[in-house]
Amino acid sequence: MPTNDSAVSPLLRHMDGRSIDDLLDLACMALDMPGAMLLLSAPPGRVRRGTLKADVLDGVDLAAFHGTGGLRVVEDTRADATLAHVARLGFYAGVPVELDGETKAILAVFDACPRAFPASAAAGLERVAGVVAGLLRMATRTDAITREAQGREADLVRYRKMYERSSSLARIGVWECDLVTGELTWTDGIYDIFGLPRGSPITRETALRLYSDESREQMERLRSRCVAEGGGFTLDIEVRTMTGQARWVRLSAEVETVDDRPARIFGTKQDITLERQLMDRLRVLAECDPLTGIANRGVFEARLAEAAAAGEGRNRLAALVIVDIDGFKQINDTFGHAAGDECLREVARRLRGVFGADALVARIGGDEFGVLAFGPREEAAIASLAACAVASLAVPFVWRHRPVSINGSMGVTLAGSPAHAPSDLFAQADRALYAAKAAGRSTYCLFDPQRHRPGQSGRRPVAVVSRNSLP
Template sequence: MSDRATMLPPVDAAEERRLAALHALELINSAPEREFDAIVSLAAALLGTDWAAVTLIDEDRQWVKASHGNLQIEEPRELSICQYTIQADEVMVVPDAEADPRLEPRRVAYGRHDIRFYAGTPIHAPTGERIGALCVADPKPRRLEMPGDERLRELAILVDALIAARATAREAIRVAEESALQAEHLQRQERIMQQAQRLAMIGSWRLTLEDEGLGWSDNVYRIYGVPVGERMTVDRALDFYPPKARGMISEALARLIETGAIMDVEVDLITAQGVRRRVRSMAELELAGGQPVAIVGVFQDVTERWTMEQALRRSADQDELTGIANRAAFNRTIEKAIAASADGGDTLMLALVDLDGFKAVNDSLGHLAGDDVLKAVGRRLSASWLAGSFAARLGGDEFALIVTDNGLTRDPEEFARRLEADLRLPVTGVSGPIPSAGTVGTAMLREGDTVRDLVHRADETLYAAKRARQGERRRGERRGERRAG
């Protein structure tokens, strides 16, 4: 692998088909798109890496469609690990690029970033050719922990779906334009467009500016849940949207008419049957003689993609075992809570929870019993009396609550006693009751406090309470020994 000829695969018939499929999509050198950006951000968050990217492998270069971590947008193909990923049948994992014989003797780099850990999985054109990769990378060696490979594959499915939807939408618009220019083929082209729309849950629409006449394709009616052909007006169409979404669409339409800026809005829609859907509408001005005469656009039901994105986003912020927030979500939330309290003058209390005797439960009853205790603690920290306090598992048997309710913050000591009483209730496990207890330390936010200050004072309160409890236990043991003597 010392020269470029040995680095790059031979351009055979399969490679020619792959390159043709890649170029047909017109993705290389295209503008940033928020859906791809969102997926790479999710990939970095889910797998805990510094860098993530959607890459496209051209004949002699790698081009980055979307990245997290400020990666260089273009590299020679011989420097790309992703060129090997598109040949792999499974997720390609490189724990340490410097020690991987496939990559020796050179260092693999993206711009100024030295890549040590890498994991990637192929992404595909709608026709099935592997055109690039969804990958994550770090500057330090590491392993891909379960279920990292599954998460990477799921996100790659989203990338494939976006590429397919993008291609289908482009094709639908192209067909619509051709049908307007070729009246003799209108009926045939209309059938093709409707089939493409049904396949991708995409419809088309047109709004004439002079009389506000609104025309929909059949698939738009289907998405709205309205009988095909029923007369629609702009005002009635807007009635299907919640107030906030209605305002966003009205503003985008007004901006399009005033400035010519392309409309691209994704909002919630309530169908005629009362079902909430997620839809995306894209539109631009139609000109005649240089003057705008209508707005033409496409309309797509993106509920399935949006639902998967939200589920992945939640999993990035959620502790898998207890169902409450994880440390990363806690760190972001406490920062925002302190800033909001400083701006509004509201009270804020941090409560830290450390379970008592948890190691003994694991050692004597097993880790499944320990998991039952942790799940029960997650439920108790979400109890209704906590008035919507933000609960998080910080790791192991450590938990936290961000409390903003004035009724709860009025008496921190009473709050700690009540929460400790809740935590002392036995947990019902498969083999019977499991002992449960916890110590709580609280701290009220003071003017000028940072996150570090607040956590430090809550930590001090927690361990003072633990020392006091241990002292009481030792005094009780000595009294028992004296009575026995």
């Protein structure tokens, strides 16, 4: 690429780093890619999103590699001599951003793993590159107009339309509020975000009514501090449009002063509803067991550690219960793995039904479940819950019109003295579970912290025994 940055410098002056990052984020989201880069002639290219780090392409002359031949796609970099040695880079697709016949930048997306790149994705990448080219043109022209002090109304209208198109693509708009008169001004993008007719009269009070109560309180607090002290802030707010749609909006604000007095506050609003939905889905995938829909072991251990650290309190940890399904392998062998999967889901439902919404029920192993019960540490109440859970699991479930018998053994330990550490609680419940199985299964055993008397079980007193491994 040419080293002349005459077209790039205006872009860097008129777009801050966040704006460029937002554009790359848009490319990642639109094309379902973990990484995107805009390689300018100066400074070096930027890498955004995903686990790929900014040094992924260090040592690669990307401009020379890509050339000027238009779109280039390498679906598997192992087959390309130039990129085969680059660690953590399995896929590359890039398109030159041209201005006046010269390549001023390369817009690229990439992944750590090889992947296919359909024609629709290639067309999408070229469209985003067109937006970048438009921004380059707009920045160059704006810079020339500023330097020469020449107002060219037709060009400004055209570039404003280009900006509005790119803003619409990014679902972003600009707002301004006069701190003296209270007059509020929006671009079309914000009207669209709030579901209001473009150009309709708008007041600050009307806008605030669309905020959720919590978001409005947070925003007002930050706004007041910002006006009093100067500076700016960024806040994700929850709104409900005039048509009743719930949306998440990223609000940025900056105060401008005149003669050391705050004169106006301005910024951007961007619809990030899709981003929040994607994050929520990722969080569910990260925290839930995909088969049963309840918490997984990671969440269980984190909640146990949190409860153990919190100690005494209104919602203190009362007991830890480990549940093992008796004869689970036989169900799989007799009725098939689909029946085994349904058995696990049924056990999860029944445990949640017995221990209630305040308890955390998690799948912590193949056929093993964990329960954290909160509230008073009353041995009789915990024992009653364990007995109900054993009885609930003993009821057969129906699989393809046939009853399937299931049973569960449970080890129970009360939280508190003498053990507070999660590992101690796990060990105690595990030993009690081993004792329940030794007592004949389909029962529960309460761990005896004194170790000088038998523990109590749902059938008969059972001595606590040790077990070498923890769950």
